[in-house]
Amino acid sequence: MKKSIMISSMIGKKVKIYRKLSNISQKDLAEKLGISFQQVQKYEKGTNRISIDSLIEIAEILGISYHQFFEGVVDGNRNEVCAPNKAHTQESLDLLKHYYRLSDKARFHLQAFLKEI
Numbered sequence: 001m002k003k004s005i006m007i008s009s010m011i012g013k014k015v016k017i018y019r020k021l022s023n024i025s026q027k028d029l030a031e032k033l034g035i036s037f038q039q040v041q042k043y044e045k046g047t048n049r050i051s052i053d054s055l056i057e058i059a060e061i062l063g064i065s066y067h068q069f070f071e072g073v074v075d076g077n078r079n080e081v082c083a084p085n086k087a088h089t090q091e092s093l094d095l096l097k098h099y100y101r102l103s104d105k106a107r108f109h110l111q112a113f114l115k116e117i
Helices: 001-023 027-033 036-046 052-062 090-100 104-116
Strands: none
Touching: 001 036, 001 052, 001 090, 027 036, 027 052, 090 104
């Protein structure tokens, strides 16, 4: 697979993850961007590349920095595409959703507990 296709695919997966974490549907995101929900699907699958302008707009809608889409995508030392990791699984996404539904105090205690095991 070409490097550019892999990067587009990985960024698309991150768009999907952050969209789901923000509880925004493809349809709602598409409406805010002024595009069809099919275009959002193509972005998320990596079928169509996302322009930097659109990526910045998506980040603003999702309330994140556009830099987050690039974290872990390219290895700065070798300039190679990094392999996707377990953080991009549905299980991880579900855990994050539940984690952020906890109160600050509960998250603090959970973190302390996890450090102990």
